[in-house]
Amino acid sequence: MKKLIFTPITVFALLVFLASCSQEENDIQVVPETKKEELKSEALVKDFIEIYKKESNRSIILNSLKGQDLPVALDAVMPEFEKNSAGTEALAGLKEYQKEIRSTQVAGEALQASEIWMLNKDKDFAYDEVLFAKAPETKDEEDMETVTVYNIKGEAVELNANERPDLPIIMIEDNGYEALKLRASAMNEMLAESNLNTVGSNLALRTASEDKKPIEVTRLTSINLKDDKEPWFLGSAEIYAVVSGTRNEKNEPQVQVIAMTYLDKSGITYRPNQIMVYWEDYSLQAVNIQLFEQDSRTSYKGLVTNISGEVTKLTSDLAKMPELTALGTIASAIISAMPDKWFTNDDDEVDYFYALKKQDYKDFGGAAGNATATFELDVIEHN
Known part of the structure; x- marks a missing residue:
């Protein structure tokens, strides 16, 4: 059986290798839970915007929101989305979100239910002036200074959290x-x-x-x-x-x-x-x-x-x-x-x-x- 012989050079090389491994581990960035939620919310809102862009879906959304004072359950409009946007990535994303929400109702822990509502829905506006957002639910409302909303192009816009905006905004909410x-x-x-x-x-x-x-x-x-x-x-x-x-x-x-x-x-x-x-x-x-x-x-x-x-x-x-x-x-x-x-x-x-x-x-x-x-x-x- 051969003996392993460690020369100074091999020892040095081993130390360099171990140090590089350690550095690689240190370079791995752990994404905080709040950031993960923000990224999920952004993806959801952008999927909804794509659904909204289709005229047949947009008509369903706006007529439903303007026709009543209460929020509209997302389940109530999903069948129309499935007909009008079948096979799209946006619909797949929205369905995955709905699946996740329904799982809370089965597990019985959070008991969430998805719905949409509209701020300033009685004002006159063009369809492409509408902004979109996911209700921020993992932050302390008293500490919030801004709220991120998105325009129809999917671009982020920051609004003052403490001043009610005079803009039409469709919000997606799980806890309403x-x-x-x-x-x-x-x-x-x-x-x-x-x-x-x-x-x-x-x-x-x-x-x-x-x-x-x-x-x-x-x-x-x-x-x-x-x-x-x-x-x-x-x-x-x-x-x-x-x-x-x-x-x-x-x-x-x-x-x-x-x-x-x-x-x-x-x-x-x-x-x-x-x-x-x-x-x-x-x-x-x-x-x-x-x-x-x-x-x-x-x-x-x-x-x-x-x-x-x-x-x-x-x-x-x-x-x-x-x-x-x-x-x-x-x-x-x-x-x-x-x-x-x-x-x-x-x-x-x-x-x-x-x-x-x-x-x-x-x-x-x-x-x-x-x-x-x-x-x-x-x-x-x-x-």
């Missing part, structure tokens, strides 16, 4: 109106699993027994917000309510999440006639209604886990409290569960209505002075 509907439903399912949401169970029992007693509810018949807490580049606000109270003599908590998808702009009085409370679900004839805006691009599961943890750990104490004290304690626990800083944005506190009784309230101001609402007691008779 459509996502809120999915998340509200999922959050209530999780609250039910934690035994914090039994909403509707009493009514179901009564229906099964053919009890024809009228159903007492409280409706939200009008509401106006001074500030919807949403910057221009994230579009309309996505407001949800957390309704809470006690459901039995032990003061066991009842918590329900209600999506208020119509409540998307400040300074406008909305008249939803939305049922907020089924009084059969509560033992005390008073509830809390706390309004928040879905600003966080984060885990709704984490929020429910926080709420469940904060409220559940009070269960033994709640049983010893007077009912009204327990009601206030539950509301405080829900506030404590809200994130200080998750991912990028917080779920903004919009306003609170504490200890609302089973009665009418006309033009009633919330505790924070941001919301003015009218609540009306209603009785629903059986057929």
Whole structure:
């Protein structure tokens, strides 16, 4: 067997080789996650621009966006894109994006839903004056100074994040109106699993027994917000309510999440006639209604886990409290569960209505002075 002989020259050559390998490794640039997201967003927007350039697609997009106040689900217009742009790279890119978004709905972690909306859609503009952007969802809105949008040529344009532009801009968003509907439903399912949401169970029992007693509810018949807490580049606000109270003599908590998808702009009085409370679900004839805006691009599961943890750990104490004290304690626990800083944005506190009784309230101001609402007691008779 031959012995390996290391001369000074071979040792030097080996050291040079190892050093060059080390240098090559050091030259490899790791792309930060935020940069990866920016590159993905840019590619998505440019694919959408190519789709938009085709007149038949453009007509569908603009007519859909101008025809309603709410965002348009991308799923609603994709069939037309597939007919008009079959076989194109742009369509393939858009379909891959849709596939990725749908995977979040199966996995149940982020629960995203893609939609498009348009800033300044009521203004007169030529089709090639429209700008395009992906709603920035991995950055803290308070720290943003500029927003990158793209013109019809695919060229980047920087806009002031703090000043609403007077330009038509089509935005693509994953965490808006459509996502809120999915998340509200999922959050209530999780609250039910934690035994914090039994909403509707009493009514179901009564229906099964053919009890024809009228159903007492409280409706939200009008509401106006001074500030919807949403910057221009994230579009309309996505407001949800957390309704809470006690459901039995032990003061066991009842918590329900209600999506208020119509409540998307400040300074406008909305008249939803939305049922907020089924009084059969509560033992005390008073509830809390706390309004928040879905600003966080984060885990709704984490929020429910926080709420469940904060409220559940009070269960033994709640049983010893007077009912009204327990009601206030539950509301405080829900506030404590809200994130200080998750991912990028917080779920903004919009306003609170504490200890609302089973009665009418006309033009009633919330505790924070941001919301003015009218609540009306209603009785629903059986057929």
